[in-house]
Structures are given as structure tokens and as C-alpha cells.
Amino acid sequence: MPYGYEDWPRLSLESLRLGRGLNVRSFKVRSISYDFNPTSIVITGMGGSGIVGDVVRDSLQGVNVIVHKDFNIPPWVSRDSLVVAVSYSGETLETICGALEALRRGIPVIGVTTGGRLAHELEAKGAPVVKVPKSIAPRFGLPNLLYAVLGVLSHYVTVPDVNESIEIQGEVLKSQLPIKLANFIKGYVPMIFAPIGLQAVAYRFKNDLNENAKTPAVVAIVPEADHNDIVAIMLKHPVRYIIIKGRTDDIHDYLMNTVEEVVRNYSSDVEVVELKGSSRLTQEVYGSMLLGLVSLKLAELYGIDPVRTDPINTLKDRIRNLSCPG
Amino acid sequence: MPYGYEDWPRLSLESLRLGRGLNVRSFKVRSISYDFNPTSIVITGMGGSGIVGDVVRDSLQGVNVIVHKDFNIPPWVSRDSLVVAVSYSGETLETICGALEALRRGIPVIGVTTGGRLAHELEAKGAPVVKVPKSIAPRFGLPNLLYAVLGVLSHYVTVPDVNESIEIQGEVLKSQLPIKLANFIKGYVPMIFAPIGLQAVAYRFKNDLNENAKTPAVVAIVPEADHNDIVAIMLKHPVRYIIIKGRTDDIHDYLMNTVEEVVRNYSSDVEVVELKGSSRLTQEVYGSMLLGLVSLKLAELYGIDPVRTDPINTLKDRIRNLSCPG
The missing domain is CATH 3.40.50.10490 (Glucose-6-phosphate isomerase like protein; domain 1)
Structure with missing residues (x-):
């Protein structure tokens, strides 16, 4: 079986452990304490990373999970919220802009990524980052991202039993x-x-x-x-x-x-x-x-290559050097 | 021009006036006061009525408008929110269930409808209802519903200039x-x-x-x-x-x-x-x-009739007599 599907169980367990293992409540960014009970959880991310937010929202019934697939963070999101910024590559401009804006507004942000600029910028500010293993492409890394997010959220809300x-x-x-x-x-x-x-x-x-x-x-x-x-x-x-x-x-x-x-x-x-x-x-x-x-x-x-996504590459190239809006 | 499109300007003005004209802040349902400043506005409705919520959300930038297209009301919606229940016919079970649940939970509800069970149940409880003119079908009544909602919301938030x-x-x-x-x-x-x-x-x-x-x-x-x-x-x-x-x-x-x-x-x-x-x-x-x-x-x-929507009728018949979930 190609494309790493046979590795999902191992990657799921490993990523869950990474998320759970980070003592996220002990973090502090300037005066932003991560030791609090969020009234809502904003999961920001695009495409193969953004879908993680959808799965988490459906899975955590009774919790106000807001899935945000755009630049920035909605203006009414308050400091009582927790932002989880998910970007497989760590280079997604929409997600980087949202994460940095949230921190500027005093909202705690946790990054989930394989590395890149998102990891770099968040770590430089002292914010927690879960660094997950790589796969062939973002969408093939669903278990890596999903279980890391569930692991890190288990510090704040009740997460369903993941074993099944x-x-x-x-x-x-x-x-x-x-x-x-x-x-x-x-x-x-x-x-x-x-x-x-x-x-x-x-x-x-x-x-x-x-x-x-x-x-x-x-x-x-x-x-x-x-x-x-x-x-x-x-x-x-x-x-x-x-x-x-x-x-x-x-x-x-x-x-x-x-x-x-x-x-x-x-x-x-x-x-x-x-x-x-x-x-x-x-x-x-x-x-x-x-x-x-x-x-x-x-x-x-x-008879086509599943991995190639040329139009996405063109679009990403076109926005790579833009500044964050707002 | 058929299907009443030429009537949109007149219906827009009339419905706006109906929404603005209702002194909605003076209402009280038991201990629920309508004279407050909502932290979020939940617009619940389906299909041709539900799209009103989408237009209002896009139009009211900076306001936390939650568009809900399902039964009930999300459990984290608080008494600081305002629920607007939009149902063209007033017979949409999803919307009726949500409106009644919200009132039970102490959340102010305003109905926007041509009549039906939604109007009847809300009025019987003393809740405000804007009754809009009829059109051929819900989707052809977009101006009726949309401008009535904008009119009624103008009592609570800043609504963009509607003249243009x-x-x-x-x-x-x-x-x-x-x-x-x-x-x-x-x-x-x-x-x-x-x-x-x-x-x-x-x-x-x-x-x-x-x-x-x-x-x-x-x-x-x-x-x-x-x-x-x-x-x-x-x-x-x-x-x-x-x-x-x-x-x-x-x-x-x-x-x-x-x-x-x-x-x-x-x-x-x-x-x-x-x-x-x-x-x-x-x-x-x-x-x-x-x-x-x-x-x-x-x-x-x-060569088909735009007004007939047989599969919707079948589905509506099948749920008409169900009880509200939850």
C-alpha cells in the first residue's frame, strides 16, 4: 500500500504522544498565560491542515470549536479563547498571519506543524509548538496533525477515547x-x-x-x-x-x-x-x-500522479511574499 | 419578468419597514428581556430562508453572526446572544425546534416568517415576530426575509446603508x-x-x-x-x-x-x-x-418548471410529524 497509509496507526500514536507530552499549560508569552479554561477553541488552517479542524469540531461535541479557513482571526474572538494554528508545512501564509495576529491580541496560540516559519515565529515568541513527523504531502499527514491536535487539546477539554x-x-x-x-x-x-x-x-x-x-x-x-x-x-x-x-x-x-x-x-x-x-x-x-x-x-x-498539485503551487508562489492583511 | 423579480424593490422597502417598525426591545418573555446588547447573533433557518443568515453574516462585518442550519441551537450559545429564527413558511421543523429550545434556555428569539407554526408558537409565548409578505416560494421571497431581518437587527447593531x-x-x-x-x-x-x-x-x-x-x-x-x-x-x-x-x-x-x-x-x-x-x-x-x-x-x-421541488416535499412530509430532538 503506497502513500504511507500503512503507517497511519504508528503515526497516530506517535503524534498523540507528542501532543499529550507537551506541558502546554506551563507556557507563558509575555502576559498571556496558557493555564486557563477556554470558552472556545479556534482551529485555523487550510486544505489538508484545515480539515483537522473539521474533524475535531465534529468529534468534540458540546465544545465551541470554531474552524477558521482564512487569514486573520475573527474580531470577536476573545482572550478567553484558545487558538490552534495547524499548518503541515509551516509556510501557509493564511495560518501564519492568524497565529501572529492572535498573539498580538493577547490570545494564546499553539502551533501544530512539521516546522517552517510557523514553528520558527511561534517558538521565537515562547509559544508552544508541537512538531509532528512528515509524510508525502499535507493530506497524507492527516494522522500526524489530527492526533497531535487531539493530544494537545486533551490538556483543556475532554477528548473522546482515541483507541478505537x-x-x-x-x-x-x-x-x-x-x-x-x-x-x-x-x-x-x-x-x-x-x-x-x-x-x-x-x-x-x-x-x-x-x-x-x-x-x-x-x-x-x-x-x-x-x-x-x-x-x-x-x-x-x-x-x-x-x-x-x-x-x-x-x-x-x-x-x-x-x-x-x-x-x-x-x-x-x-x-x-x-x-x-x-x-x-x-x-x-x-x-x-x-x-x-x-x-x-x-x-x-x-493514469495521473496523485501527489502533483500544480495549481496549488502556482497560487502559493503568488502569495508567498505578501504581507499579512489588516 | 416572471416570478416576482420586478417586485423586489417594493418588497425590500416594505419588509425593511416591518422589521424596523417593530419595537423589539420592548418585548419580554417571562424573565427574558429583549432590551440588551447581544454578544453574538445566531440566525437559524434552512434553504431559501437559511441563506438570509449567510447574506447577513457577510454584510455585518465585525459582528459575530453564527449561521445555524440544523435542529436545535449549539449548546454553548449563551443568554447574551440573540436568536433570529427565519422560516418563510413558518413550518420548518429544524427552525421551530431551535426557536423553542432557545426560549427554554432563556435566550431571546425573534421570528421572521410569513406565518405558520413558528409565528403561532412564538406569539403565544409573547415573543416578537415579523410577518413578511408572501412570494411564490421561499427562495423568491429573499427580499422579504432579508430586509425584515436587517430591519429588526438595526435595533441591536449597525446595519449597512441599504438604499444602494x-x-x-x-x-x-x-x-x-x-x-x-x-x-x-x-x-x-x-x-x-x-x-x-x-x-x-x-x-x-x-x-x-x-x-x-x-x-x-x-x-x-x-x-x-x-x-x-x-x-x-x-x-x-x-x-x-x-x-x-x-x-x-x-x-x-x-x-x-x-x-x-x-x-x-x-x-x-x-x-x-x-x-x-x-x-x-x-x-x-x-x-x-x-x-x-x-x-x-x-x-x-x-423545459422544466422552476417552482416544482418534489424531492423537498417528500422529505418535508417525512419529518413533519417528528418531535424535536434532544
Whole structure:
């Protein structure tokens, strides 16, 4: 199995240990104390790093996790908040700008990165940084980033039991679904339905389809998609429907069954992905890994290199030397 | 012009007056006083009603507007917040559940609706309700809902000057862009790029494409889309690219120009929509109206009825008699 998927369990454990092992509450940056109980957690990051915020938000139910995928930090974020700045490379301008702005505003910031400018600037100011192992590219480093963030957050909030979510990773590699789903999608635009409580899986799948298989995808989150996207099934389009189902709560599980029934009434181009695991975290890790493999199989079918993402490189080059806005 | 678009200026003014005219700070529900300064504004609603929250969030810069498209209200929303529950029909279960839960938790709620159960239940409890005029369907009632919400919020926060956003509506009807864009999209899945500060235009366009033209669409928000969706242009797909450009701030305007350049490097199937207006509100109203007309033209090209949304009716029937979760 290429692209390091077989290393996920080891990387998950190692990164979790790195996050847990940092005595983050003992840090101080000027007068900013890290020994406090945050009212909200802002996770800032883009692309393969930003998706970590989505998974954490879905996993930490009852905690106000704000996922920020832009420059800066929203103006109403207060000093009672904790900012976690996630950048695989440490060179993401959006995330660096947000982290530095937060510190200027007196908000505690923790960096999670493999190094780069983010690590350098935060460490120079005395702020805590978890340095995670490298992978082939940001999206292949999901376990490295995700479990480091969960580890570091465990100093502040209750984090769900992570064992199941690591154990399940071995199971995914045996699945025959990736080749089946890749063939199903080939030549079409996938339209992915998922419940709001497990939305990170759908966005991660879209991102992996974008980057690995150079394929656009529609994400339709239920219940909102019940009020608009679902109508598109009334006409035939060059799309294929994928319904991601899992266990969230009674009403959303019921809605996902109903969405499946409604879509099947109009089209036979439907595949259902059932997520495994008892927690949202496990289901999202399971789904991210399984559907990531779908995107790699699809790249194989298209005969393209999953690792190359030329347009991103062009865009990154264009903003590299800009100053932070605001 | 069908579907009531020519009535938008009149409906905007009338609904604004209704929202402003309600002396909302004088209300009291049990011990819940409406005379306070909210730390955040939660706008809850789905589909054609929910998009109002997106437009308001983009328009009220510096205000913590939380757009909630689900049942209930997030557990960390406090009594310092104001909830605005928007449901065109007043029968949306998700929104009714959220409004009633908020009141139970001691959070002030204002309803914006044409009537229905939402109006009935809120009024029975003594909560303020703005009753707006009807249109053909929720999405065609955008001015009714949007300006009523802006009017009612003007009692609590600074709302941008609305005159320009109403004046521009007359201009839109003269544009030749709708027929051109509809022909461009026909037979393809539109992939819509937009800057984060004007994201509501892209989501509104997607919703109108879904409901009016029974067409799925991809929404790609910049800068996040620079880190994933943009890679899809490396392969040929059954998609057409639409880039929505406006005036937000220097860095995002620069990024949108760069996105246009990168997309044009790979594909000639690109159209750019330039939003008019000096405020974000005006640009979003302009874009919503213009692109709504595109979706109606597309429905005409497909020979389908824009008003019928059968799958939504099925889904609504299935949840009508459910109890609120939680």
C-alpha cells in the first residue's frame, strides 16, 4: 500500500504522544498565560491542515470549536479563547498571519506543524509548538496533525477515547470498496451526501478527490441539502451519488435513510458508504482513510500522479511574499 | 419578468419597514428581556430562508453572526446572544425546534416568517415576530426575509446603508448576462469560485440552480479552494467554471484575480461575474438576483418548471410529524 497509509496507526500514536507530552499549560508569552479554561477553541488552517479542524469540531461535541479557513482571526474572538494554528508545512501564509495576529491580541496560540516559519515565529515568541513527523504531502499527514491536535487539546477539554479510532485503521486497508467506488465515479462528478455531524468525512473526501484524482465534487450536507441540493436529482446530470451514512443521532440517521430512499427513487447511480465505529471520531477517521483510498484508485484509473498539485503551487508562489492583511 | 423579480424593490422597502417598525426591545418573555446588547447573533433557518443568515453574516462585518442550519441551537450559545429564527413558511421543523429550545434556555428569539407554526408558537409565548409578505416560494421571497431581518437587527447593531442595495435591483433586470450564462452552463455541472467575504452569493446561486434548474453545482470558496478544489482543473471534466468577483479587501481581490488566471491557464470554459455595488450587501443582493435569473433561464432551456421541488416535499412530509430532538 503506497502513500504511507500503512503507517497511519504508528503515526497516530506517535503524534498523540507528542501532543499529550507537551506541558502546554506551563507556557507563558509575555502576559498571556496558557493555564486557563477556554470558552472556545479556534482551529485555523487550510486544505489538508484545515480539515483537522473539521474533524475535531465534529468529534468534540458540546465544545465551541470554531474552524477558521482564512487569514486573520475573527474580531470577536476573545482572550478567553484558545487558538490552534495547524499548518503541515509551516509556510501557509493564511495560518501564519492568524497565529501572529492572535498573539498580538493577547490570545494564546499553539502551533501544530512539521516546522517552517510557523514553528520558527511561534517558538521565537515562547509559544508552544508541537512538531509532528512528515509524510508525502499535507493530506497524507492527516494522522500526524489530527492526533497531535487531539493530544494537545486533551490538556483543556475532554477528548473522546482515541483507541478505537486508531485500531480501525488496520481494518480499512483490507476493504475492497475503494476499487469499486473509484470505478463507479470515473468520468463523473461525485455528489456526496453526508449528515452534518459527520460532515468532515464528506469534505475530506472532496479534498482528496480534488488533490489526488484532480476531480471536482459536490458536498451536500443534510439537513441543509434536503432544502436545495436534493432537487437536482429530478434531472439527469453527469454526476454519481454517494451517500455517507453513520451513527449520529436518531433524527439525522432517519433523515439520511430518507435521503437514500429519495435519491434511489430517481436514480440507480447511487452508492452508500457505511461508516464503522462507535464514536464520531472513529467514523471520521475510518471514512477519511477509506475514501482517501478511493481517490488514489481513481487517480490510478485516470493514469495521473496523485501527489502533483500544480495549481496549488502556482497560487502559493503568488502569495508567498505578501504581507499579512489588516 | 416572471416570478416576482420586478417586485423586489417594493418588497425590500416594505419588509425593511416591518422589521424596523417593530419595537423589539420592548418585548419580554417571562424573565427574558429583549432590551440588551447581544454578544453574538445566531440566525437559524434552512434553504431559501437559511441563506438570509449567510447574506447577513457577510454584510455585518465585525459582528459575530453564527449561521445555524440544523435542529436545535449549539449548546454553548449563551443568554447574551440573540436568536433570529427565519422560516418563510413558518413550518420548518429544524427552525421551530431551535426557536423553542432557545426560549427554554432563556435566550431571546425573534421570528421572521410569513406565518405558520413558528409565528403561532412564538406569539403565544409573547415573543416578537415579523410577518413578511408572501412570494411564490421561499427562495423568491429573499427580499422579504432579508430586509425584515436587517430591519429588526438595526435595533441591536449597525446595519449597512441599504438604499444602494435596493436601487441596484432595478439595474439587474436589464442585464443580458442571464441568457448567456444559462447557455454556457447547460449540460454541465457549474463549478463556482467566490471569495469568502462574498460566499453567500455563491451558495445562493447553487441553491437557485438546485431548486429552479434542478442542477447540482460545486461551490469553491477562496482562499480555502486554493488549497484543494483548484487542482481539479488539471483534468477535463463535465463542468463549467464560473468565477464570482467583487470588492472585499486587497488580498482576497488579488487572490480572485490569481484564481481566474490559473483557471484560464487550463481551460477556456470560464465565465467571470463581476458584482456591482460598493458594500458587500449590495454586491450580494446584485449577485443573488442576477444569478437567480440565470437559474430561471436555465430551467427554461431544460423545459422544466422552476417552482416544482418534489424531492423537498417528500422529505418535508417525512419529518413533519417528528418531535424535536434532544
